[in-house]
Amino acid sequence: MSIAVGLIGAGVMGKEHGRILSMYTPNAHLAGVCDFDPEKARSIAGKANVFTDPLDLIASQDIDAVLIASPDSTHAELVQACIAAEKPVLCEKPLAMTAEQARLIVEAECKKGRSFVQVGYMRRFDPGYVELKRLLDADAIGKPEILHNLHRNPVAPDWMTGDMLITNAFVHEIDVMRWLMGTELDSVRITVAEKGDPMLIVTRLTNGAMSSTELYMNCKFGYQVHAELVGDEGTIALPDFASPIVNKSGCRTANVPLNWVPRFVEAYQAQTRSWVHSITSGVPNHGATAWDGYITTLIAEQLAEQCNSDQTILLGLPSRPSLYR
Ligand SMILES: NC(=O)c1ccc[n+]([C@@H]2O[C@H](COP(=O)([O-])OP(=O)(O)OC[C@H]3O[C@@H](n4cnc5c(N)ncnc54)[C@H](O)[C@@H]3O)[C@@H](O)[C@H]2O)c1
Numbered sequence: 001m002s003i004a005v006g007l008i009g010a011g012v013m014g015k016e017h018g019r020i021l022s023m024y025t026p027n028a029h030l031a032g033v034c035d036f037d038p039e040k041a042r043s044i045a046g047k048a049n050v051f052t053d054p055l056d057l058i059a060s061q062d063i064d065a066v067l068i069a070s071p072d073s074t075h076a077e078l079v080q081a082c083i084a085a086e087k088p089v090l091c092e093k094p095l096a097m098t099a100e101q102a103r104l105i106v107e108a109e110c111k112k113g114r115s116f117v118q119v120g121y122m123r124r125f126d127p128g129y130v131e132l133k134r135l136l137d138a139d140a141i142g143k144p145e146i147l148h149n150l151h152r153n154p155v156a157p158d159w160m161t162g163d164m165l166i167t168n169a170f171v172h173e174i175d176v177m178r179w180l181m182g183t184e185l186d187s188v189r190i191t192v193a194e195k196g197d198p199m200l201i202v203t204r205l206t207n208g209a210m211s212s213t214e215l216y217m218n219c220k221f222g223y224q225v226h227a228e229l230v231g232d233e234g235t236i237a238l239p240d241f242a243s244p245i246v247n248k249s250g251c252r253t254a255n256v257p258l259n260w261v262p263r264f265v266e267a268y269q270a271q272t273r274s275w276v277h278s279i280t281s282g283v284p285n286h287g288a289t290a291w292d293g294y295i296t297t298l299i300a301e302q303l304a305e306q307c308n309s310d311q312t313i314l315l316g317l318p319s320r321p322s323l324y325r
Contacts, residue, residue, distance in 0.1 A: 004031035009070030076101035095293025119293035126267035141231030163304035222256030
């Protein structure tokens, strides 16, 4: 059985997802590509059908499941259309632009009594993060006390304005804290540089642990994501980005990736394979659910509203519906 996947959005992420679906995903094939710009869709479609209206792709009888890689502002409406059509959907992060849109997605799934949505918080599938979690859960460093995160990016894209440092970028760390530490966030304090970037973010978790995050979206030199866990018996850190080391003219050099695609290529592949496997087998995976997507967007919204206050922000979170327990 091969799942016919329809891809919406043929930009930076769409290209990567199209390549993964065509080359690295057993039991699935790229059956449709949609972009407002048909040339862009055609450039990655191969033998797949080309669409310019995403709702036509979702409704098509030739499409079994949908992967959304169009801009953040389109996610909520398209995910709702997938739930209404009862088609599994892997939606790039964030799930929605507002917490209310995300809450309505959770409500729509609860009404159906079934989960259709996985949100593309792909660090959950990165081999380094997976190993970090396995060791933590196996008690390798005792009780976790601090999670240090670094999230650096050379130049923020033009569309990343205002609150999007939090609602589009820091959402990755919110998801990592919740998934890796298996707990919720309790309170957050953000210190922002005068020019709005970088930010230092200190979080208290409900299990008593703490987290620090450096978020720097215009660090110029390259793309770097790192995490180190400190427990009461030791530490575990992610490995460095694998790059050949060159010795020349008295210098030793290694490459730093320029964006997220080479850094997380294995994570994107594992995420898609795992999503397809969960569709064909019915076995849930550790991907982020609509509930995770909602909570992450809700936290990000509360932080964005108060991020310039330089005060501790106490988070208020709703209780989890039985569908997601
Ligand atoms: N998981 C990650 O690591 C990661 C990294 C980068 C971006 N993202 C997310 O992926 C999504 C896409 O980001 P990108 O960098 O590829 O953006 P992009 O601007 O490169 O591509 C978006 C594409 O979607 C098309 N588009 C816009 N509205 C559309 C619509 N309604 N229907 C069909 N096509 C439409 C545009 O023409 C464009 O080709 C965003 O939500 C972003 O937050 C995730």
